[in-house]
Amino acid sequence: MTEPSTSQATPQPSGQESVFASVDEVVERLAGAGYLASNAVATTVFLADRLGKPLLVEGPAGVGKTELARAMAAATDSELIRLQCYEGIDESRALYEWNHASQLLRITAAKDENWDATREHVFSEEFLLSRPLLTAIRNEHPTVLLIDEIDKADVEVEGLLLEVLGDFQVTVPELGTITATRRPLVVLTSNATRELSEALKRRCLFLHLDFPPAELERDIVTLRVPELDRELAASLVRVVGALRELELRKSPSIAESVDWARTLLALGAETLDEEVVRATLGVILKYETDQRKALSELRLDRVLSPTDGAATVAAGTASPGHVSPGSTVS
């Protein structure tokens, strides 16, 4: 940041080659990995690679945050190293840990060795248990480091990440400082259940992933469930889009659209008629109140709507197998 002019000569401070040459190439290669990237996603991924900054992806559950990291790894032929965060995760789970048990065994085994030699040996690579962050930094092959659900971790972990993500180095007191030989591409995901610290956010590129526009989602569904009829996919995406407009407790996500598509395929549904929607609504809406609301908004709750009723009656009178009109209106 102090020497902005250097960014032109060497895009990355470590002098590492960028993986992607242009935004279009990002789109292409992510598509090759089975991820259809919107303009925003492609541009931000391109920048993350070019500027060597971590990428913070925020958004509701199920819009493909983790999937993006996976696709980036596949597109760049990198190894994906994943750190799943949870409440109470600490240094020894995220960074490294000494293998105490083995160290003790080593010490007891070497009874007559002098202490200096033992110490030398005990604090060597052999007894260092490398956790995801250190693994990613030491990896000599191209790496995508995924730090998943960072908002679940405690604030202290963010402090730890500042060093790792700022300089891509880790200091182990007994061994010295380990610096990344290759800078990994870093992706952090967050569901925004809590505010991340300003310091961490400032070091990252921010990307908000939201539900995609209809065409893109249709393409995603077709890509994931290729056997599904294209028209059916289109009407499925339409219904999901309409549901997202409602004020629901949990809006259906892309993952749920794909699930729904699989369900329809498994049921062998040809079209998305009201019967099918009503029967399978549970796949996309997970709260009972949401379902009730969706049914009433999409007017699926009535067994027979007045117009349908009239039509049935008309058909009933016309058909040879005559049924009395009164009995059809149940």
Next chain:
Amino acid sequence: MTAHAVAGRLVTFAHALREHGIAVGTGETVDAAAAAEAVGFADRERLREALSASVLRGAAQRPVFDGVFDLYFPAAHGTSETTVDEPATPAQLRDQLLDALVSGDDARVRALAATGIDLFGGYGAAGQSGQGGQGAPGGEGGQGGEGAQGNAGAAGGSGSAAPRLSGWSAYQALSEVRPQALRARLRDAIREARDDGLDGASAEALADREATAGIAAFTDHVRAEARRRTAELRGRDRVAQYAVAPQTDLVSFTSATAEQFADMRRAAAPLSRKLATRLAARRRRATRGRIDLRRTVRRSLGTGGVPMRPVMRRRRPGRPELVLLCDLSGSVAGFAQFTLLLTQALSDQFSKVRSFAFVSRTDEITELVRAGRDEPEHLAERIVSEAALTKVGMSSDYDGALQTFADGWGDVLGPRTSVLVLGDGRTNGAPPNLTALREIAGRARHVYWLNPERESSWGTGDSEAYRYAREVPMFECRTIRQLSRLVTRLLPE
């Protein structure tokens, strides 16, 4: 643009963002420049994404960012962002809009919005009422702006006396084009075009929703276009000050529109999650650090009297009872409604939440609010119609309200109860009934008053805010941001 001009534009852009409450430091501006350089200026949408990635810190900032971006990096100067073969009358424009919306061609919709502004949106000396034939002066005005764009601020900013246009009005254009008139036709056309398995009422409902959304999108485009052109005419820094809508958490409760309230309701659930984690974290911290001497000594017996592992004193998790007392009259209702939803969503942080509402008398609404969690749209209206809040009229009477609460529900208050009073303290001339408030304050553990009015207008007119503030602590609570800060500060201790 030369490198210098680009840097200058980025810096003024950052300034404009700062003025709208997005903290953009020098570091971010430098990052933005690096990002812009990497992506290039050829593709405007990519430039937009690149800048947003390096500058923004949260999704809530995005609409503000987009508004400011459109002002500072317009797609084109002058007449329109994208040109179309011009329709000349509102009817023609509507027809073309219909086609564009049915085929889902967003670029085309945007172009039509530009055309609409072009033909009917100009006002001032020339474009009084832009009926078809008078479209031409509007176009010229725009081109004039293009010629003078270098110092548009100087030329147009001072120019109420300027002979040409003095601005572009989205309102005027929209009332001419009347996109709402399309709704029924659009719905039918969409039904026609999207031929899928759904039929009958539900297909109707679906198409209806899509038609509404399409028209809303068009309206937004028209507004954005009008803003952009007015910016050219008057200087963008001035327009940026008022033309970009503020972030949801900075919208004042008392002046929010229906749409803004819908946004707020959507923000309530994530906000409550955030507040809950914050409260839980604080409670966790509060249990650290105090040693329980007796138990530490007892445990040390196992290690020969050496206290190897100290025992911390465990605090009882304090889960207070919360009582909300809400003014639901007139303009305060929106604020009360939001707060009710928020506390309902936070209810697992309290051992009990009870809600009361009043206009001129108080009634309990706990059940109504609980049910309202699933259908938050018309909560305030439902409460007003279903609970007995008033004998006559809809103007608030704090005298009667506080009295009925103190008389009827005095027993809900206890040493573990925190009371939040939500209201503006405007008594409509009735006595403030400080005695009842004192009685409430005496029984409860805490009473806090949250006032949705600006502190400078407390005590003006019929407001008794200062007299109430002397009895119980009163806080200004005009926006979601203030509310969430207060909730964390005041609640579970």
